[in-house]
Amino acid sequence: MEALVLEKKGQLSLREIDLPAAMGPHDVKIAIHTVGICGSDVHYYEYGAIGPFVVKQPMVLGHEASGTVVEVGQAVKNLRPGDRVCMEPGIPDPNSRAARLGIYNLDPAVRFWATPPVHGCLTPFVIHPAAYTFKLPESVSFAEGAMVEPLAVGMHAAVKAKIKPGDLGVVIGAGPIGIVTALAALAAGCSQIVIADVQQPKLDLAAGLGPIRPVNVARESLRSVIDDLNEGWGADLVFEASGAVAAIESIHEPLCPGGRIVLIGLPIRPVSLDLVALNAKEASIETVFRYAHVYPRALALMGSGRINVKPLISRTFEFRESVEAFNFAVKPPPDCVKAQIRLVSE
């Protein structure tokens, strides 16, 4: 089958490759429609590795996907050919201890698309477990369906934040994950989100999506904006979605006493946290790794119109332009939030 293959660090090709085609009774076959390009895909392309995950043999990229069911296994009851769907890219071992505990995202044996040595989904057809395949609501397009994967990260962060109605939230980083985290936190009850970044076009875009106050930290002090909004008390919640070392090391600054921090972005090197400052505020710190059990809720929020991810989709490439799409994503213009590849022309 044709696929976008990362041959090795820095080398991509659109070519034929042998992919598993056996379908189990609980699987479905899906014709892929749209695949979002994720920071992790780009990182594998540029560096050939993320932490312990090293690309050692050619690997198909892509994990943020939507498509149409074309075939279902004998035991599949919830899906039929023709259903429009999106897929969770991580398949845990259902018998693992993590899966039995309900934290299947932490199963050490999880097979996650485009995480070496597992192939991704930038190819016309995939076989996937029906249990990790979700029907798109009528009003949700394939392009939006391919945004459920990043939205799920923001949703999981909002769950970990234990948001109370009326909380003031800060999101550091206005990339795709930062913006979907802001949307998820607002849907969960935050009164307002202050979003911080240095790229003005992304901040402007975020500001148009709800009660979101943009702060360009190259020009303005985040803490003083929050002081103005909350009488000098600080923000109830701080979500770190930039992965920038300096931002993480000063994460305590915008937080209120007794507040909660959710760390999402991954820094390129170990960072140090100011424990004295964090202790003095009795800060709670949460971390997230992907997500578990949030696709149905993310789709419900999209379907009801409560969360609109359409403005985040900045560029759409055709499948045959996949290599060009990745070269674009390596150095995207400052107003680009999410680029996608479409495998089916409309």
Ligand SMILES: [Zn+2]
């Ligand atoms: Zn992703």
